[in-house]
Amino acid sequence: MNNFHIYIIPLTFNQLYFVNKFRRRNIKVIGLDDNENNLHRDKVDFFLPCDPKQINKLEFDLIKKSTSIGFFGLNSDFGIKKAIELSKITGIRNNFSVGEKTMIFDKYHYLRMVNQNFINLPSKTKLLNNKFHYIKKPRFGSGSRNISILNQKNFKENIDDSFILQRRFIGIEYSVDGVNFNGTPIVFTVSKRNSEKFSAQTIISIRNSNKIFNKIKGYVKKNKPLFPDNTTFPFHIELINDLRFGLQIIDFSPRGGGFSLGDFFINLTTGINLSDLYLNYLITNKFKIPKIKYMYSMIYFIKYKKGVFKEITFNNNLLSKKDKFIQLIDKNELMVEPCNDNHRIGFFILSSIYQKDLKKKFMNLKKSISIKTA
Secondary structure, three states: OOOEEEEEOOOOHHHHHHHHHHHHOOOEEEEEEOOOOOOOHHHOOEEEEOOHHHOOHHHHHHHHHOEEEEEEOOOOHHHHHHHHHHHHHHOOOEOOEEOOEEOOOOHHHHHHHHHHHHEEOHHHOOOOOOOOOEEEEEOOOOOOOOOEEEOOOOOOOOOOOOEEEEEOOOEEEEEEEEEEEOOEEEEEEEEEEEEEOOEEEEEEEEOOOOHHHHHHHHHHHHOHHHOOOOOEEEEEEEEEEEOOOEEEEEEEEOOOOHHHHHHHHHHHHHOOOHHHHHHHHHHHOOOOOOOOOOOEEEEEEEEOOOEEEEEEEOOHHHOOOOOEEEEOOOOOOEEOOOOOOOOEEEEEEEEEOOHHHHHHHHHHHHHHOEEEEO
């Protein structure tokens, strides 16, 4: 076994996909989480608290002596924040470093780079009688938690600067997934989001021959401040093609999509395995993109509903070998009404060479899904 170690933060259910991938490559995984009774601590080689104040000297010696690949929050904003914090203390790199400097992970910091006329802190915004509608969102957060629309009626509420206020755009929403290599963004997938309030229930890929794909790809490359030189990291961007202002970035994360979605979706749509590609770079400092083979792909999320969850049933014969179903809830877990991206039971990722076949497969699958509750 080699001596490489990788630190995964936080050690949650949706990170186990990466944990298993790394261990299959004979890389020792050290999981970090705030919960010392973490249910997944037996899935890693070592387990540590992610609060630096709780890590004792022996544990710090372990960190220092390991041939470490780095600290990683691969699909979590919380993980990114903790990875940067621990990196500063220990001197071990994380995947958001620029030379010897560490990037600041803060949505306000990033989004001000690309649309400073449409985003600000509450303390710098005249809230009373504001004629525009704004989206209030946390500076650090994911899964659409704690996001709401502010209008003239509720602009008087007291909002501190742990939130940002972003101009509300009206138009079609798209997602972009790719990797930044030494300051050059490489776009792998562009997808169209069918949103209900803040929760996208279906996400459909757009072929690279499509005009909007190339328009978005060019727009992403123009936003150079998001991709500093001498940095390499996966990225996930959400943007809206606003009816008045055109393409506008509304969210940026130097990581993959939540629940390992970016990895699955990119793999089905292009044939590229993002986590393997990125891991090879971390170990060898070499980055080689394989030939891309575009397919039509779709993500369909199953939302929570009231009751105690028992099981999800569906017609498994409709899925091909490449299609995936990922369950995100345990048996006997209490469900609540959906209110954000975190309230999902599971998701399907489907693909086909032909768009018509994909839509037909999706409609038949949707009819066959049954959620059993107690």
